[in-house]
Amino acid sequence: MVVTMDLNVSPVPEGDEDNSEGYVEEYSAAGERSESAVETARREREERRKRLRNEYSDDRPVNVSRQPVHDQFFPSKHYKSYDKSKLPPGWLDCPAFGQEINCIVPSKVPLGEAYNDCIPPGKRYSFKQVIHQQRVLGRKLGLVIDLTNTTRYYSTADLKKEGIKHVKIYCKGRDAVPENTAVNTFVYEVMQFLLRQKHTKKYILVHCTHGHNRTGYMIAHYLMRSQPMSVTQAIEIFAEARPPGIYKPDYIDALYSFYHERKPKTVVCPPTPEWKRSSEFDLNGEAVPDDDDDDGGSATSVHGNHEMAVIMTNDDVLGDEIPNDQLDALRQFCYQALKLNGRGNSQFPGSHPVSLSRDNLQLLRQRYYYATWKADGTRYMMLITVDGCFLIDRNFKFRRVQMRFPCRYTNEGPADKMHHFTLLDGEMIIDTMPDSQKQERRYLIYDMMAVNQVSVIERPFHERWKMLEKEVIEPRNSERQNIYQSRNPNYRYDLEPFRVRRKDFWLLSTVTKVLKEFIPRLSHDADGLIFQGWDDPYVTRTHEGLLKWKYPEMNSVDFLFEVDDDDRQLLYLHERGKKKLMEGHRVSFKDAPDPSSYSGKIVECSWDSEERVWVCMRIRTDKSTPNDFNTYKKVMRSINDNITEDVLLNEIYEIICLPMYADRIRIESKAQQHANAARRK
Known part of the structure; x- marks a missing residue:
């Protein structure tokens, strides 16, 4: 059935081993101790104050200049030396890891043995402990995805010994959500790892600094793309597995925005965990950085990315x-x-x-x-x-x-x-x-x-x-x-x-x-x-039976334009996979004071028959190669044939009178009338 349209209207826009059994509990990995929780909190708060006094005896706020580092999949080239004794704020009291979500275990960053001097033995959490704890829980790790923006926290040697793959995806912390390209990489790595599992079930450990915001943001993306659910469901699943879940409102808002969902009024961002709040201010009451793993560049706030109205x-x-x-x-x-x-x-x-x-x-x-x-x-x-x-x-x-x-x-x-x-x-x-x-x-x-x-x-x-x-x-x-x-x-x-x-x-x-x-x-x-x-049928690449008619003045060819060392302006086409210089062909750039700025670009040109010159219409940013020489010949044939609108309409008038067309047009028109009548009923 043919659908006829009303042509009078335009389209509608439409590392340390602790063998204590309690050590592997998922939310209190370091929680088994002889002292009470109140005593522990007091002791650790005093230890933090002592460290802060030692580190910042001049009582000045710390300002570290940082070079911009974009999210990337390969190791960063920016390297700086850091005080290894400085733990990430809030790390000590942050629960080690959460429950698994579809074979994904959210975790805070494991710290290498270089940090042992400033971590009580019962609270150490290196990859030796990680591997041991997960084994006790019956989980064999096969992949670790690191979302921190630094390489200073640990060596991957223990992972290599165990045959565990390590993937580094640089994500700035602070007030910036991971970039979309980083999200795409994360989701692809997780999906491919799970897809390749055949006989042995292995798990993925995902960590940022504390295993909540960036980790939760990434896991929520994976859940959204791997099974039908709403953003609210994805956030709740992560929060149940890693309480309190994502606790930065910007991250939650970004998820709803990305997936084009309206955030329900019932969704409330959880408060900042106590272990994080206790680390948010230094001895002078000054705010300390939200995350200290930003090796380069100040993070851009989500709220700082308001798009201006652009054409x-x-x-x-x-x-x-x-x-x-x-x-x-x-x-x-x-x-x-x-x-x-x-x-x-x-x-x-x-x-x-x-x-x-x-x-x-x-x-x-x-x-x-x-x-x-x-x-x-x-x-x-x-x-x-x-x-x-x-x-x-x-x-x-x-x-x-x-x-x-x-x-x-x-x-x-x-x-x-x-x-x-x-x-x-x-x-x-x-x-x-x-x-x-x-x-x-x-x-x-x-x-x-x-x-x-x-x-x-x-x-x-x-x-x-x-x-x-x-x-x-x-x-x-x-x-x-x-x-x-x-x-x-x-x-x-x-x-x-x-x-x-x-x-x-x-x-x-x-x-x-x-x-x-x-x-x-x-x-x-x-x-x-x-x-x-x-x-x-659908014919790939050049389809000789698929015809395009353009208004004569709009017929065009896509050339590669180059300016050589002698300032000669050259036009190239493609022939058999190589550049073909079009000798004697000239191009005019209207209102362009410096044609050399177009060098190396694909220019779409129409033919000025009076001046015998090609006229640049626009730059083809969607193409990296010029037209093939055979395409050029067909366009030139069309230009020379000069099939005007009147010529075309006269031809079509004769064509539709042919029996092949007349019969089918009559049959299809009747079918359409019946369909329209049926819809009205």
């Missing part, structure tokens, strides 16, 4: 980086779904149209085509998995965005089952509302290549297009409607980074209306038409 552009970078290993795995799935042998190949596999010329114009007479407008946006494929949604750019790079895609069957409210390895194709556009000038980003999906790990590329386009509506768009709309009808909506689709809709395709008989009425009323730029074979 959206097609060159904006969307989403967050993912680990390279994950990138390789996701690429491999795409190649498999598209039935390509892509091992070791990083070339973008998406389908590309060819320019309409008088030669391939005849394809419209030989095969049954539909038409859509050619939006002037940014091309992205999209891969949807349960643990994330990934935008795939023309460089075949993946970036994660937080979106929600429920499967077709849903109960009232949020669906339990999410799409997993569904591959789509589309373009990102920016709608500007004519009255308010408000901008809104929208992803127009025009094809589907896989649904829940099943490739559908060999099905005809019209089936894939209908599947797209049923499998992706309708479930989102249905769930959104159910959520909004509830009194306390959990997920807020309106907070997602962009809206999603299926792109419309129409009968060739509507092309005149598309050009004359529909495109002029669009709230985003369009530069022509796309002709899609209605019965075509």
